[in-house]
Amino acid sequence: MHLLEGVACELERHGYRGSFAHQVPQLLQLSCYPAGSSHGYDRHLDCNLQSVFDLGVLAWLRATGNRARVLTAMVYLNDEDWLPSSTANSPGGHDGGELRVFHGVQWFPLAADAGAGEWRDYTDIAQRGGTLVIFNSRVVEHQVLPTRRQDRYALTCWVFGQPATLPRALRPSAAA
Ligand SMILES: O=C(O)CCC(=O)C(=O)O
Numbered sequence: 474m475h476l477l478e479g480v481a482c483e484l485e486r487h488g489y490r491g492s493f494a495h496q497v498p499q500l501l502q503l504s505c506y507p508a509g510s511s512h513g514y515d516r517h518l519d520c521n522l523q524s525v526f527d528l529g530v531l532a533w534l535r536a537t538g539n540r541a542r543v544l545t546a547m548v549y550l551n552d553e554d555w556l557p558s559s560t561a562n563s564p565g566g567h568d569g570g571e572l573r574v575f576h577g578v579q580w581f582p583l584a585a586d587a588g589a590g591e592w593r594d595y596t597d598i599a600q601r602g603g604t605l606v607i608f609n610s611r612v613v614e615h616q617v618l619p620t621r622r623q624d625r626y627a628l629t630c631w632v633f634g635q636p637a638t639l640p641r642a643l644r645p646s647a648a649a
């Protein structure tokens with residue numbers, strides 16, 4: 474927990490400029506994706522950037538906390554011998570459950586037709602225990618692939634803060 478709580482502080486110390494005025498919440502999320510599930514978590518952004526007109530007032534109000542997220546920090550709590558899908562040919566099978574991180578901001582803000590698997594430029598992160606993943610909640614789209622043989626555990630901290638202005642190349646109008 475201290476590792477995750479210290480992420481914002483360490484990023485600031487190293488000159489991270491994606492966001493500022495960071496606030497680390499008291500609550501972390503512990504998630505479990507059960508073994509053998511046919512579904513993971515569809516492609517998404519951790520910060521809901523849709524306007525009140527798109528969402529409707531109630532849903533927009535419900536998303537207030539979510540909108541303040543600027544950093545996602547996660548540590549995986551699985552065994553160190555977790556087998557990624559790239560070892561699919563191993564005799565005992567594999568564990569799957571990769572975090573698929575999409576490159577670029579082609580779908581930013583989320584297009585209505587941005588279905589999973591449409592964009593092929595991504596990196597899959599294996600679920601070995603102790604792996605720490607940090608990304609910008611407002612920019613990095615990701616999904617969780619189905620988990621096969623073991624339950625998959627992750628501890629997540631969403632850091633709140635003020636987003637910096639996106640560089641020109643990353644602005645929605647430049648992404649089309
Ligand atoms: O567990 C993970 O790797 C990601 C989960 C996730 O994307 C989320 O909870 O928003």
Ligand SMILES: [Fe+2]
Binds near residue numbers: 517519
């Ligand atoms: Fe997420």
